[in-house]
Amino acid sequence: xxxxxxxxxxxxxxxxxxxxxxxxxxxxxxxxxxxxxxxxxxxxxxxxxxxxxxxxxxxxxxxxxxxxxxxxxxxxxxxxxxxxxxxxxxxxxxxxxxxxxxxxxxxxxxxxxxxxxxxxxxxxxxxxxxxxxxxxxxxxxxxxxxxxxxxxxxxxxxxxxxxxxxxxxxxxxxxxxxxxxxxxxxxxxxxxxxxxxxxxxxxxxxxxxxxxxxxxxxxxxxxxxxxxxxxxxxxxxxxxxxxxxxxxxxxxxxxxxxxxxxxxxxxxx
Numbered sequence: 680x681x682x683x684x685x686x687x688x689x690x691x692x693x694x695x696x697x698x699x700x701x702x703x704x705x706x707x708x709x710x711x712x713x714x715x716x717x718x719x720x721x722x723x724x725x726x727x728x729x730x731x732x733x734x735x736x737x738x739x740x741x742x743x744x745x746x747x748x749x750x751x752x753x754x755x756x757x758x759x760x761x762x763x764x765x766x767x768x769x770x771x772x773x774x775x776x777x778x779x780x781x782x783x784x785x786x787x788x789x790x791x792x793x794x795x796x797x798x799x800x801x802x803x804x805x806x807x808x809x810x811x812x813x814x815x816x817x818x819x820x821x822x823x824x825x826x827x828x829x830x831x832x833x834x835x836x837x838x839x840x841x842x843x844x845x846x847x848x849x850x851x852x853x854x855x856x857x858x859x860x861x862x863x864x865x866x867x868x869x870x871x872x873x874x875x876x877x878x879x880x881x882x883x884x885x886x887x888x889x890x891x892x893x894x895x896x897x898x899x900x901x902x903x904x905x906x907x908x909x910x911x912x913x914x915x916x917x918x919x920x921x922x923x924x925x926x927x928x929x930x931x932x933x934x935x936x937x938x939x940x941x942x943x944x945x946x947x948x
Contacts, residue, residue: 681947688725688942689761692890692921694796696941699921700889702758703728704765705946710742713751719946720746726885727758731766731781739782740775741766743789749884753785754832756892756934760800763791764938767798786832797937804932805831805897812836815863818855819879821845823865828897833862835897840867843875847916857881864894866902872922873911874902890921892934899925899932 685706693699703723710716710732720728725748732742743762745755759781766779778792790801810827815836828835840846846867856863862880869875876898878891888894895913902925903909909927914920924935 684946684948686942686944686946687761687765687940689764689938689940691757691761691764691938692892692915692923692936693919693939694937696939698919699936699938700757700891700919701725702755702761704731704758704762705729706731706765708732711948715948716744716746717749717751719948721748724748726888727752727755729755729758729762731762734782737782737788739780739788741779741781743781743783747884752833752883754783754802754893754896756800756802756894756896757890758892759789759802760791760798760892760934760936761938763798763800764940767791767793768940794935797935800892800934801928801931802892802896802934803832804900804927804930805833805835805893806900807835807837807897810836814855815859815861818852818859819849819863819865820851821849821865826901827861831897833893834860835864835894836861837864837866837897837901840865842867843870843916846875846877849877851879853879853881853886856886862891862894864891864897866898869912869914872914873906874898874913876913876915877917878915887917888915889917889919890915890923890936895923895925895934896932899927899934903927
């Protein structure tokens with residue numbers, strides 16, 4: 680018997696189609712087996728597919744999980760923003776107002792709220808400290824100062840560069856990076872934005888991510904310390920590109936940006 684699953688294709692951190700980062704959002708009546716969720720993630724072939732089930736056991740509105748084409752991940756920002764957009768832009772269907780909360784398995788309860796013409800997303804921060812990673816620098820193909828996560832939902836490395844031109848010139852060796860189980864965040868001060876970054880995660884099924892919310896949960900405290908302020912602007916310099924606002928608030932990073940729905944329909948299983 681065919682199962683019909685509500686489906687949204689959302690470009691997150693973008694006000695127009697073909698920008699930001701793509702995510703599929705799928706609303707389930709109940710959890711499907713993990714292998715089926717993974718096969719759907721592979722079928723969609725986006726950086727992330729977000730699956731939602733009504734939360735009846737905690738204080739959150741929904742349960743939320745994220746799958747790349749190859750793996751389930753512990754935290755995904757852009758697909759959480761896309762999920763908030765799908766729910767909040769359909770109040771008659773889902774019965775919520777200006778905010779929605781999501782219970783996750785490894786990142787706690789996350790919140791998306793409307794803000795002007797876009798949204799604000801609250802994520803738990805990731806903290807890093809200096810660390811020697813010669814294999815990572817060899818794979819990136821550029822000298823930089825490396826910081827490795829010691830607190831947060833995901834294994835993360837921040838590589839600090841001198842300027843935006845160095846970030847844009849990067850051509851990492853993806854074959855080498857596939858053997859390094861880290862999200863590699865390359866960052867520098869920006870030319871038009873306060874900071875700029877590119878993010879590489881081939882070990883998790885995505886060579887270069889377009890706009891990475893979870894990376895900015897690490898960049899928020901990292902750059903707040905270096906800039907001497909808690910609010911600033913960010914640009915992820917991928918081919919699609921994306922602009923964000925960032926605000927550090929205690930143990931939370933608040934990311935701001937718009938979303939646009941480019942496809943709404945039904946996934947048949």
